[in-house]
Amino acid sequence: MVVTVNPKVCVYCAGCVGLCPVESIELRETRLTILDSCTDCGICVKFCPVEALSGGRPLD
Amino acid sequence: MTSVGGNGQKRFDIEKTVDVVIVGGGPGGALAAREFARGGVKTLVVDRRQEIGAPKRCAEGISNDGLLESGVQPHPAWTSGRITGAVLYSPSGKIVTVDDETAVGWVVERKVFEKHLGKDAIEAGAQYMVKTHIDQVLMDGARAVGVTGDFMGKSVKINAKLVVGADGIDSLIGRKAGLRGSVQKMRDFHSAAQYEMAGVKCDMTRLHLYFGGDVAPLGYVWIFPKAAGLANVGVGILTSKSKHGHRAIDYLDRFIAKHPEMFEKASPLEVNASGIPVSAGIRRFWGDGLMLVGDAAQQVNPIHGGGISLAMRAGVIAGQVGSKAIKEGDVSAERLSEYGRVWDEVHGKELARLYKFRMFMEELTDKDMERMADLVTIDVIVDLTYARFRSFAKLMLTKMPTMVPLLAKYLMAPGKKFEMEALEA
Structure with missing residues (x-):
């Protein structure tokens, strides 16, 4: 499943950006963007402290 | 907008040439800037935030010694x-x-704190640019020679002899310059959520730390009191334990619901989240024309996740080594490795030992922790925070011998028989 971010939930901590193995998440101030190069590995989804991210390979 | 000039070269709306560009104006970047400026080199800090200090991703605790250092x-x-x-x-x-003399410290207001550190850097001679998003490191072969990005719709190019990445857990500088170790690993990354709350009822002169598999798996809940009933209340869990229904924020909400004696009348004034590197630091945090500082180099205490004072100290060392290197005209990785060597002596080796202790702690069951709570003394805990294991090992050896195999596994050099002398420090 494609990884998506819910901007209503995201508190823009950027932890997912640091974890992303392929540099496919960008944070500009408060706006988090998943780039087309995302491989849907799901690492960011697993990390997100507030569950603003969904989709990706299930790692739970 | 970036345009292409007649000679085929990109033109930038804003172009600056400095001795050192520091990406990130947090505590590590600000202290680095102060030291570079004091070292007499032309210093520029760029920060992507429009307000230095906000939003915070931090519980804001720092020891008094950590500041003075x-x-x-x-x-x-x-x-x-x-x-x-x-x-x-x-x-x-x-x-x-x-309660210990060495534990005296502060819960700071990051928003004001970072501005003050920035002020110190500026007064020392550094310049700042805010709301400046950097997305590329300019490379000349393997050497970093500047950065590009944008500031409020204008393209920006900064030429520099030295690039310092103090750009946090999501450091782009390290990655772009080829230090792959700077990518965070799930195994060594905590997922954290926090409310800054008013109306919290607890002993406001001490930090409060709650442990347990149900409270915060492979992490802990913290209450860091500020002045007048304000407190940072947060939780960090190891990312591998994070899953639907068990996210950091879920653990936090459950903890608060479970403790009406503290939170019945409390309400949040902020919600924060963060990732916390608990790797004890990456192996290579410098390169040709490049230095990483603070969270970007994962210079964080792997036991408690504190990183403000470490980032500051790293910034100071980087600034002192880097400004000398610039003046000598040699910013090669070899010259800058002095930063790595000094860091190892000052904090790096200690963090590496604490990492081993983290591995040990991760194997403990709640039952083990209960037993230890009965046994540990203040002296032992203080020793542990400085990565001195002997008093703890002695306690385990005499009172909780079932722990000895684990101690031997994590706290001793491989292949050594368990004996006190073999324990590091």
């Missing part, structure tokens, strides 16, 4: 809570109070 005097404008100790709570609620 980097030459920063506590200032009433940003010291909120004065802390004289810590209270540790076992899974069943057993209490261990640690």
Whole structure:
């Protein structure tokens, strides 16, 4: 499943950006963007402290 | 907008040439900037935020020694809570109070604190640019020679002899310059959520730390009191334990619901989140024309996740080594490796030992923790925070011998028989 971010939930901590193995998440101030190069590995989804991210390979 | 000029070269709306560009104006970047400027080199800090200091991704605790070590005097404008100790709570609620001279510290107002550190850097001669998003490191072969990005719709190019990445857990500088170790690993990354709350009822002179598999798997809940009933209340869990229904924020909400005696009348004034590197640091955090500082180099205490004072100290060392290197005209990785060597002596080796202790702690069951809560003394806990394991090992050896195999596995050099002398420090 494609990884998506819910901007209503995201508190823009950027932890997912640091974890992303392929540099496919960008944070500009408060706006988090998943780039087309995302491989849907799901690492960011697993990390997100507030569950603003969904989709990706299930790692739970 | 970037345009292409007649000679085929990109033109930038804003182009600057400095000796050192520091990406990130947090505590590490600000202290680096102060030291570079004091070292007499032309220093520019760029920060992507439009407000230095906000939003915070931090519980805001720092020891008094941690400030002084980097030459920063506590200032009433940003010291909120004065802390004289810590209270540790076992899974069943057993209490261990640690009051110790070395534990005296502050819960700071990051928003004001970072601005003050920036002010110090600017007064020392550094310049700042805010709301400046950097997305590329300019490379000349393997050497970093600047950065590009944008500032409010204008393209920006900064030429520099040295690039310092103090750009946090999501450091782009390290990655772009080829230091792959700077990518965070799930195994060594905590997922954290926090409310800054008002109306919290607890002992406001101590930090409160709650442990247990149900409270915070492979992490802990913290209450860091600020002044006048304000407190940072947060939780960090190891990312591998994070899953639907068990996210950091879920653990936090459950903890608050479970403790009406503290939170019945409390409400959040902020919600924060963060990732916390608990790797004890990456192996290579410098390169040709490049240095990483603070979270970007994962210079964080792997046991408690604190990183402000470490980032500051790293910034000071980087600034002192880097400014000398610039003046000598040699910013090669070899020259800058002095930063790595000094860091290892000052904090790096200690963090590596604490990492081993983290591995040990991760194997403990709630039952083990209960037993330890009965046994540990303040001296032992203080020793542990400095990565001195002997008093703890002695305690385990005499009172909890079932722990010895684990101690031997994690705290001793491989292949060595368990003996006190073989314990590191």
